[in-house]
Amino acid sequence: MRILIGAGGTGGHIYPALATAQTLLRAEAERHELHFVGAVGGMERELVAAAGLAFADYHEALAGPIHGVKPLRMASSLLKLAAGTVQSLGILRRIQPQVILLTGGWANFPVALAANLLRIPIVIYLPDIEPGLTIKVLQRFARKVALSAAPSLRFFPEGKAVITGYPLQADRLCADRAAALSYFELDPTRKTLLVFGGSRGARSINMALADSLERLLAAGLQIIHITGELDWARAQQQLGDLAGHAQYRAYAYLHAEMGLAFAAADLAICRAGASTLAELPAFALPAILVPYPYAWRYQKVNADYLSQRGAALRLDDEDMPAELGDLVLALFADEARLEQLRESSRALANRDGARNLARLLLETGRG
Known part of the structure; x- marks a missing residue:
């Protein structure tokens, strides 16, 4: 089957698309021809290349954010949307896909508009618990909407949405704890803290960790710290x-090795982007979630989903400098509480998201 996959914006939107593509390309019963389209200048080109998947080709279309931007930038984005829709029409006419998977973000708008004009069926995937404006608009063009979790069902018409789970990349899921500790050259007798800020990093998390790092290391913890490429130099300085x-490991960013980082950790400190809904439970990893405070509320909703189910603790960004170090030390001092968080996280795990979404995509393409 000829399939076009469109994803862009952040890793939380791009990685599930790549995980689904990986599943489709590994299918033995049927061969599929996969194409990828992203926004001009988006980070998706780099992530697609790093994934090393056998896409038939990679396309780009102009796109720009419309919601929450200043009038001058909105005018520019509307022009890009018009041009990107024309570009997308050309791409779709050349490829003639039988079905399209879009994972949200403003980069998907031109492709969705073009697909609607050409009557090509679309499956939308919602990575987060609550849809943003883009998904709310795009779902009008979609045949089906795939969801990470049941609380999202209330936002869509009955019968249109399907719970698939968040698609995780297979190479991350096979990570083994002993191998992970060996890879990072960590001591298996010590507790390991994983700190990361998502695909773009998180300066406030990096700064709060720096303020507490000496205490945490003195307490015997070992730390894997992923700063994000944008904040790498400042954080190291x-x-x-x-x-x-000797107990501290710093990286600007991890790609395939991220599964090893999850497997090695006993506790994570991170943002509450879409991928945390699946990655943390997949590894039964307790977490302190720090929702990104300067955008729409979706990360707070994600954090509440996990924290209300006993799988994580939510710590707001403004409270982090004063509370982070004490909270980490208190959790590691209370093994019973850590184990309770671990078991609650494990109960939310769904490792079949990529397989489920791939199946829904093929069913939609076959009509």
């Missing part, structure tokens, strides 16, 4: 001599 500590 702030840490000074601690950056070379």
